Amino acid sequence: MSEVSERLGRALLETVKRDDPSPFVEAVREVNPDPEEVRRFLEALRIQREKGRVSEDTVRAAERAVRELVGGEEREREVGVREVDPLAEYAGVDRVLGTIMTGKEADVLLAEREGRKVALKVYRAFTGREERREERAYRTEDGEVVRRVSRGDAALREYSLLRRAYEAGVRVPKPYDARPGVIVMQYVPGEPLYRAPDLRDPGAVLDDLLEQVERLAVRAGLVHGDLSAFNVLVSEDEIPFLIDLSEAKKVHEPGALRLLRRDVENLVDFFERKYGVTRDVDGFVSRVKARVRGDR
Ligand SMILES: Nc1ncnc2c1ncn2[C@@H]1O[C@H](COP(=O)(O)OP(=O)(O)OP(=O)(O)O)[C@@H](O)[C@H]1O
Numbered sequence: 001m002s003e004v005s006e007r008l009g010r011a012l013l014e015t016v017k018r019d020d021p022s023p024f025v026e027a028v029r030e031v032n033p034d035p036e037e038v039r040r041f042l043e044a045l046r047i048q049r050e051k052g053r054v055s056e057d058t059v060r061a062a063e064r065a066v067r068e069l070v071g072g073e074e075r076e077r078e079v080g081v082r083e084v085d086p087l088a089e090y091a092g093v094d095r096v097l098g099t100i101m102t103g104k105e106a107d108v109l110l111a112e113r114e115g116r117k118v119a120l121k122v123y124r125a126f127t128g129r130e131e132r133r134e135e136r137a138y139r140t141e142d143g144e145v146v147r148r149v150s151r152g153d154a155a156l157r158e159y160s161l162l163r164r165a166y167e168a169g170v171r172v173p174k175p176y177d178a179r180p181g182v183i184v185m186q187y188v189p190g191e192p193l194y195r196a197p198d199l200r201d202p203g204a205v206l207d208d209l210l211e212q213v214e215r216l217a218v219r220a221g222l223v224h225g226d227l228s229a230f231n232v233l234v235s236e237d238e239i240p241f242l243i244d245l246s247e248a249k250k251v252h253e254p255g256a257l258r259l260l261r262r263d264v265e266n267l268v269d270f271f272e273r274k275y276g277v278t279r280d281v282d283g284f285v286s287r288v289k290a291r292v293r294g295d296r
Pocket residue numbers: 100101102103104105106107108119121173185186187188189191192230231233243244245246
């Protein structure tokens with residue numbers, strides 16, 4: 001190993017140990033190494049960051065300082081200072097780590113924000129196609145039918161539904177932020193119910209889910225509308241989260257209570273088929289309906 005790399009190597013260790021960019025930056029200033037060499041060391045520093053041995057701030061500060069030392073756009077690229085990922089920048093996260101799932105209408109990505117993992121739901125082609133036309137008909141007092149068309153961004157709409165559920169105490173991924181086309185929310189490590197490993201206590205999970213559905217209707221005034229084993233995430237410790245509220249409806253909208261029944265049937269059928277656990281759908285649905293109407 002050359003004297004230069006040895007000097008840089010020692011400085012890098014010191015930077016990691018103290019979680020302070022200065023030893024490395026000082027060494028670069030002193031020995032003025034070639035950019036390829038600096039790039040390798042910055043890469044090593046990034047790996048230490050992945051392993052949690054040094055903070056993101058230190059890595060960034062080191063990259064920034066080194067960029068200044070080397071200077072110029074050309075060399076910036078040579079030393080491997082990462083270009084800004086436009087999606088990460090748009091979504092307001094530090095970086096995108098990978099894809100969790102490619103769904104029908106959206107991709108769900110794993111990202112990092114302020115040192116924490118978060119999930120990004122990125123609606124496909126968020127260039128305007130996500131503009132969803134919603135037409136609602138109202139009948140005025142004198143019988144006239146009025147149609148109102150509202151345009152809304154699917155991500156912003158789902159985000160506001162998610163917030164409403166979250167604030168009512170329903171177990172959904174915590175919503176952090178949204179931009180047109182993109183939702184930033186809590187990352188729930190786990191698997192969708194339909195392909196989660198066999199549950200240790202399926203009855204408890206089903207009862208918990210029914211409680212979430214009830215809370216969603218009674219406290220948040222919402223019906224999920226697309227509930228099934230695909231739209232439930234089960235965390236590693238068997239805690240179920242409702243996800244994908246993109247189809248949710250207000251409980252008082254026409255047809256919402258029919259959707260409620262379908263949601264509950266989907267869940268109960270799944271547990272019955274897979275685990276032989278059964279619950280009284282009629283009893284549950286009538287109780288929730290009564291509570292929604294304010295009967296009790
Ligand atoms: N907060 C989250 N944390 C971890 N994984 C998530 C999260 N949200 C969604 N996922 C993963 O992404 C998948 C798709 O999410 P979601 O159902 O919201 O999107 P979708 O586009 O509606 O999918 P589809 O159209 O196939 O139903 C989920 O099945 C789950 O595996």
